[in-house]
Amino acid sequence: MFEVRTLHQDVREHVERSVTAEEIAAARRDFSYLGHAKVSFAAPESVKKLLAEEVNGLIEKAGTRRDLSFAETDYTPRRMRNVTRKEIFELGTVINEVYTAEPLMRVLSEVAGEPVHVCPYEAEQYVITCLERDGDTHGWHWDDFAFALVWVIECPPVEEGGFVQCVPGTTWDKKNPAINRALVTRPIYSMELFPGDLYLMRTNTTLHRVYPVRSGRRKIVNMGYASTTDLNREFTHETMDQLWAAAPGGEA
Numbered sequence: 695m696f697e698v699r700t701l702h703q704d705v706r707e708h709v710e711r712s713v714t715a716e717e718i719a720a721a722r723r724d725f726s727y728l729g730h731a732k733v734s735f736a737a738p739e740s741v742k743k744l745l746a747e748e749v750n751g752l753i754e755k756a757g758t759r760r761d762l763s764f765a766e767t768d769y770t771p772r773r774m775r776n777v778t779r780k781e782i783f784e785l786g787t788v789i790n791e792v793y794t795a796e797p798l799m800r801v802l803s804e805v806a807g808e809p810v811h812v813c814p815y816e817a818e819q820y821v822i823t824c825l826e827r828d829g830d831t832h833g834w835h836w837d838d839f840a841f842a843l844v845w846v847i848e849c850p851p852v853e854e855g856g857f858v859q860c861v862p863g864t865t866w867d868k869k870n871p872a873i874n875r876a877l878v879t880r881p882i883y884s885m886e887l888f889p890g891d892l893y894l895m896r897t898n899t900t901l902h903r904v905y906p907v908r909s910g911r912r913k914i915v916n917m918g919y920a921s922t923t924d925l926n927r928e929f930t931h932e933t934m935d936q937l938w939a940a941a942p943g944g945e946a
């Protein structure tokens with residue numbers, strides 16, 4: 695009889711065999727100082743490949759262009775193509791399965807230095823973003839929930855943009871986001887990314903953006919996770935709710 699392997703098993707085997715205590719310790723140090731850390735070691739190539747195939751198919755099938763900005767983040771631009779959590783859940787299998795993989799969440803918890811939980815607000819569990827036109831960007835913002843794990847599927851060379859910038863140790867006042875004030879007050883860190891990279895960010899206290907792309911394409915999946923504090927907190931979801939509402943001027 696054939697054994698039906700699951701992605702969870704692939705991740706578990708990889709974590710048990712290949713992830714070292716040193717890798718985790720280094721990522722945990724970066725994460726605590728810088729609000730972000732590369733964790734590309736956390737998943738095997740086999741899973742990255744399946745996930746990339748699903749992302750490519752879903753962008754073709756369900757990607758919707760958006761060109762928006764929000765008062766809550768000082769009107770920084772969001773110019774991108776997205777596939778929403780709902781579409782990914784309905785049309786795909788891999789991303790939804792990987793999202794809840796226990797061994798992966800355990801690695802993330804060790805890097806974060808605290809438990810990482812599935813996001814209680816479904817719309818923020820995962821999203822695909824594709825930057826594909828000159829000037830496309832995911833402008834400066836914070837996320838509602840504490841953690842994001844980003845899987846880089848495709849990314850142009852840094853000369854063409856598409857790298858991530860962040861300002862750790864900042865918080866989101868939705869009534870007065872004061873993003874430029876944060877940018878001139880605190881250091882900005884920039885992170886070069888390559889296809890196959892994964893990074894974890896403390897997105898509720900790390901202002902972040904994707905530098906506009908000039909040419910080439912950048913495809914990612916962002917998986918949002920909650921902290922224990924998040925689970926006991928009331929949230930408003932202005933920017934996400936507006937982002938996923940039928941986008942005026944949006945095109946399929």
Ligand SMILES: O=C(O)CCC(=O)C(=O)O
Pocket residue numbers: 821823832837844858902903904914916
């Ligand atoms: O594309 C990235 O690397 C970050 C995406 C992001 O910040 C988000 O989806 O909230």
Ligand SMILES: [Fe+2]
Pocket residue numbers: 835836837842897902
């Ligand atoms: Fe974000």
